[in-house]
Amino acid sequence: MIPSSPNPVELEPGQVKTITITVSAESGNTKQYIIRATRLTATQTDATLRTLTYNGVTVPGFSPTGDTEYTFTVPYATESVTLAATLVNTAGEVILPTPNPVELVPGEEKTITVTGKAASGDTKDYTIKVTRLHASANLSSITINGVQVPGFSPTGSSYTITVPYAGNETITVAATGNAEGSTLDYSIDPDSPVALVAGVEKTITVKGKSVSGAIKEYTLIVTRALPSDNAKLSSLSISPWALSPPFAPDTLEYTASVANGITSLTVSASKQDPLAAAPTLPTNPVSLNVGANTIQVTVHAEDPAIAQTYKIVVTRRPEDLNNAKLATLSVNGVPVPGFDPDIGGPYAVNAAYRIDTITLAAQTEEEKTGVTLSGDTLDTAHPFASEVSEGGTKTFTVNSAKGTGTKTYTIVVTRLPASTINTLSSITVSAGTLTPKFTSTGNFYSVEIPYLTPNVTVNAVKTNAEATVVLSVSNGLAITNGVVTLNASTPYPFTVTATVTPESLGAPERYYIEFRQQGQLSVTITQPDEVIDLATDIGNNLSIAGGGYITVTADISGISNFEWYVDGTSIGQGFDNFNGTYSVNITAASVGVGTHTVLLQFYKDEIYYGSEVSFKVGK
Template sequence: MSSKPASPIIPSRRRAALGALSAVSAFSLVGCGGGGSDSSTSSSTSAVLSGLSLSVGTLSPAFASATTSYTTTVAYATTSITLTPTLADSSATVTVNGTTVSSGATSSSYALSVGDNTFTIVTTKSGSSTSYTLTVKRVAATVSADASLSALSISTGSLAPAFAAATTSYAVTVANSISSVTLTPTATNSGATISVNSTAVTSGVASGAQALNVGNNTLTVTVVAADTVTSRSYTVTVVRSVASATVSGDATLSALAISSGSLSPAFASGTVAYTATVANSVSSVTLTPTATDSGATITVNSSTVASGSASGALSLSVGSNTLSVVVSAQDGTHIITYTVAVTRAAAVSTDASLSALALSAGTLSPVFAAATLSYTASVANSVSSLTLTPSASASSATIKVNGSSTSSGAASSALSLAVGSNTLSVVVTAQDGSTTRTYTVIVTRAAASVSSDATLSALTISSGTLSPTFASATTSYTVSVANSVASVTLTPTITSSGATIKVNSATVSSGSASASLALNVGSNTLSVVVTAADGATTKTYTVTATRAAASSCSVVPEETAGPYPADGSTASNHTYNVLALSGIVRADIRSTIGSSTQVGGVPMTLNITLQNVNNSCAPLTDYAIYIWHCTRDGLYSVYNENSVSTNYLRGVQATDSNGVVSFTTIFPGCYLGRMPHIHIEVYPSLAKATTAANKVKTTQLAFPTDICTTVYSTASGYTSSLSNFNSITFATDNVFSDGYSLEMTSLSGSVANGYVANVTISIAV
């Protein structure tokens, strides 16, 4: 402490006597201890502290009654402290720096100076006392090393560039009439000191007048930080213009150009400091200075250069390069120095390597090394995706993981893993944009445990309703359908993804409809066999479908074959005949015979049942049915191409024992003036189905308007059909206007999954 509370004035001899007595008492306290019956010993041991605590800091050593000297250290921010002494004997008294304090009570607050502060705690009883000392050291404030300016201004003119604390070189041009200036520097840290041209200046206050010669004048502002060691110098080059009448003293430039890059700011005679930036590929530049006065001489980096001519090549290092242009006036006295700070960019990196590569699951093999490009890793089947975290060796490189940009050191987006081998690629592109390196990681995802689940999770039928309602554990169902339903499809869905399905011995994909299953009148047993992923466990579901008997049947109307039959008859001034072609007997009519290219459109399966009205609607077996129809654009093969060799959407088949034929085709389009339809010709046999002269029936099939609207408005490629369909009705159609009930098809399905069309036609034979 720098001061202590005043003590009462005591004559010197009395002070000495009291001091000796105090020393004896202290000796008795420390040396004799306690525990005897002697009254003087008992009273002296009572004049001690049983405790001492501080408002801040920790006593060293820990308090003990017999220890009388302590220290503690506190931070610079701690400006005061209080003490709490506790007496061993409540009848004793205690003072802190001469001021009485109650036992166990907090003293008044004592100010702390930087450095050591000493406190004396004295306990007294019956003339005996004990003195304790406490030294509190308050540490000094941290001394600032900031030697920067926060502001710098000049009394005349403007600094170029504008002031910034990190910029230490400035220039300013003043008129010849300005013979002196002042600078006003302001330190960032209040503890720093400032001098201008070696003369001390107060922060934020103008310097003394700085005399200016004509030409360049360098003013130096030196800042010394509070630590008295760190310093920074700012220079201001003040160019005082020559007198207008003194032509021979003109040391200015009228122009200055650089061979690469651009001067900043744009050249002006009075501006003497410039910067320029060039690419790394530029290893040297030239400067072309032009003097205002033809009598002046110029040197560039100390080499003489003729006014208006380029200097020699000036080598550039990577980074900042200061080039100087010194102009000496004709009078030999006035000199102005122009500077150009040229920054040459660093070389573009060609480093396309990784410094690290990590997986969110699994372990790379081998351990990652920048030069190793191929890795493998294995993960459990439960891991369906993972991320890669690549880190580029060069911060300027870019990274793509499986084609998607990924930041260096960041995880990629989740990468899906199939069971088995998965190749993941990391492509690193260097800063130069052309150098690349590809790292590959082949991740093997283990197969799932083989399932023995052979159940279905769903089973639906295209017509009718299963009874009972489907449940995985129920394996037997019944369904009833009308006589007009000549076939159905079943759509089974497996519970376990590894299982396989067969419907009536034909393999069917889970969730997909089976092929059409023909129905006889009466009972029909349909079977769905599910084989589990283990290849051994099976379960069979049966559907007994009962098709009602026909109550009666009527002869389907005779209709025109239209202009495009290609059946050997004369139509549209041609006698094309596809019935004579090898291969015309076929189920799938979506392509030209011998071609694998199919016409576009919504897939459709057409099931036609042929009956004999003269035999109680019995099915007609081995009769031939020829069908043809237009594309989704409303065009017919053969006639559209004027060639019988292009014969898509035409085909012939013989009826089976149930009188049924099935064709695979597309939903027909609609052309202007007609409702959508399919043409049919019936022949007594395949052998007779070679020319129209042998046919026994010609008719057409119609389609429900709601299905037509759905297909034409939502399916791709049917745009023109929708427009044509909106302008026609059954009532205005020249074929169906007299009735179409016996020609209407029954459809099930969707645009996404395709349709199944069923129709029964009856003829009299």
């Protein structure tokens, strides 16, 4: 009762082997049993998965030859995942979780099992641990007294701020939720207004809370600056006379001796520290009596307990009945260079080529002194350009008399040649940055201005005061007092031309400034060892034009898989150790006006990474 030899019976994979067993009874009767045995192939027992996806995306890190346990995260916008899989051996079946899709709770890890079942009945379990991220609790702004915290970033956490002493006995801290609308609320501890003590740090905690319950905490360390103790002046003068010694901020006492004819003075002063109070001046003009007159100017520092007083003693001399000297002499309102009351001249004065008339003015040392100009009166405009050629001169004689005293002063005025200088000393713009940096010999510049800038002002400063500058603009636009008004339909690019004509009316010089609306912002992100910080690499709140776009290029060599999301929607992905770079363009037109979030997630070295950054379309 044994099978036909040989026994054991050899079996080949996939082959059907027929084995006959004969049973003989004692009576001699026999009965045969036929056994057909099939040895299964290796694939028929293989329960390995060929593919494993969630919501149509390969599970991060999955490989048919890899592990059976995978851990990853999905954005808050992903409320559930639908699992799907296929077997290496299609004769088997896949056992998916029930229910499928699987609901996800923000912040909680969900363990899901997918089982491969071979034709032989053998099984292989795959464990997926997926965490739905919380909604962002990032704040889009934190302000102190209405001003954005310096360096604030929604993804940041700690800021150290010093506020001025003046006006900051208390501060008001406020915050704004993120533009995605996922910030449900925020809190500030302590409540505003927050009292500050000069020189003492105050810690303020601001927390954003998302709709999913996530908390984002920001720490503000605020110090109110100590008040300045600077009570010095940066300038002090009396007109039309001079101080002795010459002014110096640390010198507090001065004297001046003036002629009897100086009956009043004007006192001027400016503070050295912008934070100090305005100097306390006497009422101008200050009347002078014969003899000593004391004038005081007081400065109070920002610290009200600190003040400093400057004292000027002005002595007005007694009347000299025979003193005919002049105290001051000017041409067209400008003091004659090197004038000395005791010296009659001649004094050399230069007049610009364009000056048509000359007017002389004088003040006498004594009252009741008669002064004439070549037999005519002073303070009268006398012809100049019509009588003097380029490079020529005209002489003016001033005579004064008092009692028996007389004095004569001679002024020789030269008409300077017309200037041929036709350059600019600077160009500045109110929006954007002039590129390249201005030089007087550079004629071509460009400026990129933010989207929907309402206007831009061009300020072109001529090197020579006698030259003329005319600004014009292309594309049918208008420029008024250097201002070009812009709107959504402004044709870009446009060019502002500054034409500089020299005083000599010779050949003009032209400077061209091309204005472009902010467009493409190219960004390169290199593969990091830790989480990619997009905020550092491309900045927060980028403003791109309506026709512009952001290009993000990632070096993703060796990454198992990656995926880009814009406002929670996937816009691109790659799998299986992608080598090289991957670029994604995000156009303003595709997302619309507003603030948007870009999220990059990828899987590397069995760790799932992700980071996000916001950008803005429009103002």
